Every structure is written in structure tokens, then in C-alpha cells.
Amino acid sequence: MTSTHSxxxxxxxxxxxxxxxxxxxxxxxxxxxxxxxxxxxxxxADAVHADGAGERVELIARSEADAExxxxxxxxGIDISVIPFGDIWLRDTGPIIVSNGTSRRxxxxxxxxxxxxxxxSGDELVPAxxxxxxxxxxxxxxxxxxxxxxxxxxxxxxxxxxxxLLNPNRNAGVLQQDIERWLETDLGIDRLLWLGxxxxxxxxDGHVDNLARFVAPGLLAIPEPAGSSDPNRDVYADAxxxxxxxxxxxxxxxxxxxxxxxxxxxxxxxxxxxIGNAAVVVPTYGRxxxxxxxxxxxxxxxxxxxxxxxxxxxIRGGGSFHCCSQQxxxx
Numbered sequence: 001m002t003s004t005h006s007x008x009x010x011x012x013x014x015x016x017x018x019x020x021x022x023x024x025x026x027x028x029x030x031x032x033x034x035x036x037x038x039x040x041x042x043x044x045a046d047a048v049h050a051d052g053a054g055e056r057v058e059l060i061a062r063s064e065a066d067a068e069x070x071x072x073x074x075x076x077g078i079d080i081s082v083i084p085f086g087d088i089w090l091r092d093t094g095p096i097i098v099s100n101g102t103s104r105r106x107x108x109x110x111x112x113x114x115x116x117x118x119x120x121s122g123d124e125l126v127p128a129x130x131x132x133x134x135x136x137x138x139x140x141x142x143x144x145x146x147x148x149x150x151x152x153x154x155x156x157x158x159x160x161x162x163x164x165l166l167n168p169n170r171n172a173g174v175l176q177q178d179i180e181r182w183l184e185t186d187l188g189i190d191r192l193l194w195l196g197x198x199x200x201x202x203x204x205d206g207h208v209d210n211l212a213r214f215v216a217p218g219l220l221a222i223p224e225p226a227g228s229s230d231p232n233r234d235v236y237a238d239a240x241x242x243x244x245x246x247x248x249x250x251x252x253x254x255x256x257x258x259x260x261x262x263x264x265x266x267x268x269x270x271x272x273x274x275i276g277n278a279a280v281v282v283p284t285y286g287r288x289x290x291x292x293x294x295x296x297x298x299x300x301x302x303x304x305x306x307x308x309x310x311x312x313x314x315i316r317g318g319g320s321f322h323c324c325s326q327q328x329x330x331x
Contacts, residue, residue, distance in 0.1 A: 007098040007105060008188030011154035011214065012275040013301065015330040018056040019276065020130055021045050022088030022324045023080075025066035026120075029087065029317050032262075036313025041088070042073035044274070044321045047281045047307045052077050054278035055327075058133075060090065062122075083129050086120025089319055091209070092146035094326040095127040095138060098187060104331060106131035106138040107186055109145040114204050115169030134328055141186050144170045148207040148323055152189060153214040159193040159243075163206030170205075193220075193246045195239045199267040200231040203318040210269040212239055215300045220248045223271060226257030226289055231265050253296050254289040261316065268311070272320035273297055280304050283311030283320040 021044065024030060024037040041059075049057040058079040061067040067080045074080075085093065092114070095106035108127030113119035131138040149165055152158035164170070165179050176194070183189040198206020211232075215221045222240050225233035232255065240250055259268040270293040273282045280301050284290040290308055298306025311320045 006100040006188070008156060009096055009098050009152055009154070010329040011152065011217075012327060013215075014154065016055045016277055016327045017330045018058060018134075018328040019048055019274075020090050020094060020326050020328070021048075021057060021059050022085065022090045023059045023061045023066055023070045024088050024314070024317065025062045025069070026087070030313075033313050033316050037317060038069060038313075039073060040309065040311055040313040041324060042070065043309045044281055044325075045078050046075050047279050047309055048274065048276040049075070049077055050276070050278040050305075051075070054276050060085065081133070083126065084122045085126050086123040087118060088317070088324045089148070090126065090130070090326045091148045091323050092204070093123045093126040094147065095131050096147050096187065097134075097136065097327075097329055099329060099331065102331070104136055104329070106134070106136045108138050108140045110142050111146065112144055112170070114146070115167060117203065130326070139186075141182075143182055146204065146207065147326065148204060148209040148319075150183070150187075150189070151208050151213050153217045153219075155217050156188055156190040157193075157214075157218070158183070158189045158191070159195060159208055159212050159214070159220060161195045161198050161206040161208050161211065163197045164204065164208070167205050193243060193248065195242055197235055197238070199235060199269060201265050202267040207323075209322050210267055210271050211235065212243070213271050213273070215251055218248055219251055221251040221253050221271065221297075221300065223255040223269070224252045226255045230255055230257045251300060254293045256285050256287040256289055256293075259285055259287065261312075266315055267318075268315055269320070270297065272311075272322040274321045274325055275301065276304070278304060280306045281321055282306060282308045283315075284308040285312055285315070286310075
């Protein structure tokens with residue numbers, strides 16, 4: 001296996017050749033609101049594509065029937081492909097693409113359905129299938145890692161949560177130093193900020209891409225609570241404290257606050273934005289802070305258009321736009 005420290009993921013704001021996006025189609029995942037989730041993802045794909053001014057978008061559907069629905073909902077220029085995957089969250093099941101500046105490779109990791117909670121046939125085949133589509137060699141790693149569990153700034157610095165990466169339902173019996181060593185060996189991450197818990201009721205056991213995202217080298221965006229009723233107010237405060245103690249600068253962003261769906265608090269987060277070539281797509285939830293979040297995130301990425309896209313359908317499946325996408329960085 002080729003694995004050197006010179007290969008590491010590029011930051012998401014670096015240019016992309018394309019992006020893969022999972023298209024919803026499983027009625028068990030969305031027993032209600034499947035059509036809303038499909039409309040949300042189609043609108044996300046169109047926003048990233050930006051009528052050809054953004055990047056190539058490849059929607060990945062589970063079946064030809066789902067692909068036909070995707071074609072009916074998206075504008076011209078969106079590629080539609082069929083791969084019989086289990087769930088749409090390609091950020092977690094897909095490969096992580098690394099680069100040394102002159103070549104790219106795909107890194108595949110073990111996947112166990114987010115700690116055994118959502119095991120679906122086909123998800124284990126996604127890394128190799130997407131790597132083959134991109135014409136990239138893939139290095140398979142046995143230890144379990146989901147892409148949404150880490151976020152980096154391209155310099156070897158990354159952030160994660162202990163709730164996820166040290167959870168015994170992923171890599172039982174391993175120590176923090178084991179995870180750090182594996183991240184350095186396989187992804188070139190040599191500095192790692194450990195946050196504590198992720199969002200309340202997050203099905204992923206605290207994925208960091210719902211809590212804290214790098215928006216520039218050494219600059220970490222973290223939400224501020226939306227009042228005393230925000231279920232994540234203590235999580236945000238703890239994350240900011242740890243980041244500052246680590247020596248990072250903080251970019252505060254709004255929070256949607258308490259968001260209840262079907263009688264349950266769900267992990268709605270503006271942090272699940274996607275940084276495309278032409279647009280930064282921000283999930284919105286019909287909350288008072290939606291417009292403020294779009295403005296704040298847009299201000300961090302001059303030269304890109306910040307676009308809010310309804311995510312109230314896709315969040316029923318447990319995630320949002322960053323979760324269902326995986327970019328193919330350009331050289």
C-alpha cells in the first residue's frame with residue numbers, strides 16, 4: 001500500500017473536479033417525506049452545479065427507478081449514475097481522496113453502519129466503486145473511519161470528537177494515540193484537535209461536520225447557541241473552549257436552535273454546509289437564524305455565492321448536504 005505523509009486530503013475550499021451526491025430512494029430511511037428529501041437533494045445538486053459554472057455533479061442513485069426520479073427533479077448538466085448502495089451518506093461511506101500535489105489516491109476505510117446502528121447492504125462497496133469511477137487507485141484500510149468524523153484545513157491539522165472516534169462501537173479497545181497514529185499514517189494528519197461530544201441526538205455519535213468546520217487554515221467555525229433553549233449550548237461552549245486552548249482562531253456562526261421534527265429534537269445544523277467551486281450551499285430549516293447563517297457563512301468565502309437550500313426533508317434521514325456528498329478535488 002502506498003501511504004506517505006505527503007498524501008493528505010485537500011481542504012474543501014480547494015478546487016474540485018467533481019462531487020458525488022447520494023440521492024434518496026429508500027422508503028425505510030424516509031418512511032415519511034421521501035419526496036421532500038429527494039427535492040432537497042436535487043436542489044442541492046443544482047446549486048453546486050450552478051448551470052455549469054460550479055463543478056461537475058454526479059448524483060448517485062440506488063436503482064434506475066430512483067435515477068429517473070433524479071432526472072425529473074434536476075436541471076440540465078447533472079450526471080446521474082446507478083450504484084446499488086445502502087444509504088445516501090457518501091461523506092461517510094465513500095473514499096477520502098488524498099493528494100501530494102502531483103497525483104491523487106483514494107483511501108477506503110472500514111465501515112460498520114455507524115457503530116452497528118444502520119447496517120445496509122452495499123455501503124461497503126462504495127469506496128471502490130467511486131474510486132473506479134474517478135480512475136483512482138484505492139488503498140483499503142481495515143480500521144473504521146467515517147469522513148464526517150474529521151475535518152481538516154489541508155495543512156495536516158484536523159478536528160474530531162472523542163464521542164465518535166473513541167467510541168467502542170467503532171474500533172473497540174483502541175487508545176487515542178492509536179487513532180492519532182492511524183490518521184497520520186493514512187491521511188497525513190499530524191495535528192489533531194479533540195473535541196468532546198457532538199450534537200444532541202446525532203445518529204452518528206457526534207460527527208464533527210455538524211459541530212465544527214475549518215473555513216481557512218487555522219480558522220475553525222463553531223456555532224453560538226440560539227438562546228437558553230438551544231439543546232447544544234453546552235456542546236458549543238465546550239468546543240470553543242477546547243479550540244482556543246489548542247491555539248485556533250474561532251469564527252462564530254449562528255445555530256438553528258432547538259428544532260423538533262416528529263416530536264423529537266433533531267441535529268439540525270448550519271455547519272453541514274458544502275463548499276463548492278462557485279457556491280457554498282447552506283442547509284436551512286425554516287428557522288429565524290436561516291438568513292443570518294447564510295450571510296455569515298458567505299462572508300467567510302468571498303468569491304463564492306452563499307445559497308440556502310431547504311434541508312427539512314433530508315434531515316429526517318439524520319443528516320444534510322455535507323453528509324450526502326463527497327468531493328473529488330482537482331490537482
